[in-house]
Amino acid sequence: MRSRAATAAAGASLAMLVAGCAATPAAAPAGTANPDTSTSQPAGGGAPVEVTVQGATVTPNGKRVEATVGEPVTVRVTADRAGELHVHATPEQTLPFDTGRTTVQITIDQPGVVDVEEHKADLVVLQLQVS
Numbered sequence: 001m002r003s004r005a006a007t008a009a010a011g012a013s014l015a016m017l018v019a020g021c022a023a024t025p026a027a028a029p030a031g032t033a034n035p036d037t038s039t040s041q042p043a044g045g046g047a048p049v050e051v052t053v054q055g056a057t058v059t060p061n062g063k064r065v066e067a068t069v070g071e072p073v074t075v076r077v078t079a080d081r082a083g084e085l086h087v088h089a090t091p092e093q094t095l096p097f098d099t100g101r102t103t104v105q106i107t108i109d110q111p112g113v114v115d116v117e118e119h120k121a122d123l124v125v126l127q128l129q130v131s
Contacts, residue, residue, distance in 0.1 A: 048074040048075060048076045048103070049063070049065055049073065049074070049075045049076070049126060050076050050078070051075055051076065051077045051078070051085075051118075051125055051126075052077075052078050052079070053077060053078070053079035053080065053081065053083060053097070053118065053121070054079075054080050055080065055081065056120070056121045057121070058118045058121045058123050058125050060125060060126065061123060061124070061125065062123075062124050062125070062126070062127060063125070063126050063127070064126075064127045064129055065126050065127070065128055065129065066128075066129050066131070067106075067108060067128045067129065067130045067131075068130070068131065069108065069109060069110065069111055069130055069131065070107065070108075070109060071107065072105040072106065072107045073105065073106045073107070073108075073128060074103060074104075074105050075095075075103070075104050075105070075106060075116075075126070076101065076102075076103050077097040077101070077102045077103075077104065078100070078101050079097055079098070079099055079100070079101075079102070080099060081099055081120075082096070082097065082098050082099055083096070083097055083118055083119065083120050083121075084096045084097065084118070084119055085097065085104065085106075085116050085117070085118055085125065086116070086117050086118075086119055087106055087108075087114060087115075087116050088114055088115045088116070088117070089108050089109075089110070089114045090109075090110060093106065106128065108128060108130045110130070111130050111131050112130055113127055113128065113129055113130070114127070114128040114130060115127055116128065
């Protein structure tokens, strides 16, 4: 029978192992960048989310952004070409942007995670964590 100290030590080792795995980003497939999984608070009067489009390169790449149901998230797109952001929500939204600077707003009416992708680059730019 294990002692409480041995059980606690084993639990602590497991927790450190899991934390170490979670802290190490997974390698992206060849030819793609690792997603930016940092979180910010743009909704409710916060700073806009900045998106840059240069040819087929779009940043951020998969950034997780917190949002509130029914409150707009402002996205400022600076681009060297025209394109569109496609919001995979119900209903789906298509937000065109022009060359130069375009500001768009995304409002989601249901909680969950919503992907926002740029179609020409075929990349998920943002993931809105809506609560």
